[in-house]
Amino acid sequence: MSALPLLAALLAAAPADANAPLVYRGDAGPGQGTKVVLIAGDHEYRSEETIPALARILAKRHGFECTVLFSLNAAGEIDPAADNIPGLEALADADLMVNFLRFKNLPDDQMAHFDAYLRRGGPVIGLRTATHAFKMSKDSKFANYDFQSKAVGFDGGFGEQVLGETWVGHYGKNHEMSTRLDLNEKQADHPILRGVEQAWVEAGGYWAEPLPGSTVLAFAQPLQGMTPDSPPAADKQPCPGAWVRTYRIPGASSAEDAGSGRVFTTTYGASEDLRNDGFRRMLVNACFWAAGLEEEIAPDLNVELVGPYQPTTFRHGGHVKGVRPADLAGWETPILPAAD
Numbered sequence: 001m002s003a004l005p006l007l008a009a010l011l012a013a014a015p016a017d018a019n020a021p022l023v024y025r026g027d028a029g030p031g032q033g034t035k036v037v038l039i040a041g042d043h044e045y046r047s048e049e050t051i052p053a054l055a056r057i058l059a060k061r062h063g064f065e066c067t068v069l070f071s072l073n074a075a076g077e078i079d080p081a082a083d084n085i086p087g088l089e090a091l092a093d094a095d096l097m098v099n100f101l102r103f104k105n106l107p108d109d110q111m112a113h114f115d116a117y118l119r120r121g122g123p124v125i126g127l128r129t130a131t132h133a134f135k136m137s138k139d140s141k142f143a144n145y146d147f148q149s150k151a152v153g154f155d156g157g158f159g160e161q162v163l164g165e166t167w168v169g170h171y172g173k174n175h176e177m178s179t180r181l182d183l184n185e186k187q188a189d190h191p192i193l194r195g196v197e198q199a200w201v202e203a204g205g206y207w208a209e210p211l212p213g214s215t216v217l218a219f220a221q222p223l224q225g226m227t228p229d230s231p232p233a234a235d236k237q238p239c240p241g242a243w244v245r246t247y248r249i250p251g252a253s254s255a256e257d258a259g260s261g262r263v264f265t266t267t268y269g270a271s272e273d274l275r276n277d278g279f280r281r282m283l284v285n286a287c288f289w290a291a292g293l294e295e296e297i298a299p300d301l302n303v304e305l306v307g308p309y310q311p312t313t314f315r316h317g318g319h320v321k322g323v324r325p326a327d328l329a330g331w332e333t334p335i336l337p338a339a340d
Contacts, residue, residue, distance in 0.1 A: 021087035022068040022325040024055050029063025030296035036064050036287065037094040041071035042102035042129045043080045045203065046271035046314045050127065051100055052328050053274055053335050056306035057284055060331055064287075067094075070325055071104070078323045088113035096291045097122055100269060102129035103147075111142040114158075119249050121261035123290040124162055125283075127269030128203070131159035132167035153250035162247045163265040164210035172205030172222035174314070177233060179205050179268065181218040181241050181279065192217055192244065192264065192285045195299030199278035200228040203314070205236070206267035210243045218242040218282070220267065242266040242282065244289075262290045271311035277303065308334040 026032070036058060040051035048070055055066035067090045073079035083105045091097060091113045106114075118124075126133075132147035134157060143149070147166045149157035156166035172179060181199035205222040220241030223230035248260040264286035274280055284303045288296055307330075312318055320336045327337055 021090060022052065022070075022328055024059035024066045024068070026059040026061070026063035026065070029061065030288075030293055031058060031062040031064030031291075034064050034095045034291050034293070035090075035093060036066045036096045036098065036291070037069065037090045038066060038098040038100075039069045039085060039088075040078075040100050041080060041082070041085060041104055042100055044102070044314055044316050044318075045100075045128050045269065046312050046319065047100035047127070047129075047269075048078050048080065048319060048323075049271035049309075049311050049335055050269055050274055051098065053271070053305060053309055054098065054283060054287075056331065057280075057303060058287055060306045061302045061304070068325065068328075071101075072325075076324055077321070078319070078325065080319050083107075085110055091117040091122070094122060096125065096287060098125040098127070098287070099130045099133055100127040101133035103135040104133060105136050105140070106134075108141045111140070111145070114145070115142060118162060118247075118261075121248065123262040123292075124247070124264075125286055125290055126159075126163040126263065126265040128206070128267060130265070131163055131165050131206070131208070131267065133158050160211065161250060163263060164214045164243060164245045164247075165208045165265065168207045168209070170204060171207040171220070171236060171239060172233065174204040176226070177204045178202050178223050178226050178228070178230060179241065180221045180223055180228065180232075181268070181282075182221055182238060183218050184216050187215060187217050190215075190217055190244075191294035191297045192282060192289050194285060194297050195301065196282045196285070197278050198228065198276075199282055200276050201268040201270070201273035201279050202226065202275075203268050203270040203273055205239070205241075208240045208267050210240055210245065210265070214240075214243045214245040216240045216243045218266075241268060262292075264290050270314050272314060274305070274309070274311065280305075307332045310334055310336070310338075312336070
């Protein structure tokens with residue numbers, strides 16, 4: 001590649017400075033003009049790997065503008081345990097939010113950006129622990145988003161009221177029981193399922209019973225083993241593993257607060273789950289659908305990973321230390337860089 005095209009490629013996916021949000025910009029595709037904000041911050045399932053990998057696919061393969069935000073510590077390093085997500089003002093003009101958070105207690109000035117986005121009915125993708133994205137202080141202005149919220153009309157907080165389910169519990173042991181996602185035959189024509197085959201994930205199951213009005217696209221069948229051909233767990237029947245719905249924030253009263261948005265939720269999405277073509281296709285298709293681009297979904301939509309992807313075996317406290325968002329700029333930087 002000559003010097004000028006190489007420079008252009010680097011600029012397309014590079015933050016302007018070390019403190020700027022990570023932004024991937026595609027130069028062609030049906031996603032041109034569509035802004036996606038993808039947010040990582042869970043303690044176990046390596047959202048800091050899943051989220052930039054998904055963003056690269058959407059940007060490089062399909063032309064979306066993807067802003068990737070992480071929970072950061074005081075040194076500006078990616079830290080799943082940090083209750084600090086700079087850059088959330090990007091939600092103000094976002095066309096889609098992808099949420100992969102867990103038990104966050106963010107300051108009011110940051111939560112205000114979430115609240116404003118949801119009140120205008122912005123579409124949402126929720127992955128794995130997003131059902132329990134927030135564990136808020138009781139004195140927070142936004143305590144109603146807490147996963148255990150008992151606020152009038154806001155039971156279950158963000159998870160239940162937006163995604164359709166809050167945290168319930170595990171339904172299959174991690175690293176011993178993987179999960180097969182069986183497509184709902186009654187929804188075979190749904191745009192999100194176009195081209196999806198043999199969806200299987202390495203994460204153990206979560207139990208879920210989405211709110212009435214949700215449409216289940218795939219049922220999660222826990223398996224007694226860590227390969228796609230492992231037998232079903234004898235004591236575990238399938239339960240919803242991916243669904244769609246629409247939401248409206250309870251109590252919205254003004255015209256600007258009256259939005260109703262599309263939602264896709266899956267109780268999967270660990271970084272190792274993204275290695276499966278079927279699951280990855282479902283997730284990319286869901287982003288198109290939620291953003292109102294379902295007519296652009298083809299069965300052979302390109303969902304190949306972009307650049308080196310080396311997911312870490314997920315566990316609590318297992319994130320790669322010392323990585324900054326700028327370290328992931330460009331299409332070919334590894335996700336994630338190896339620890340020193």
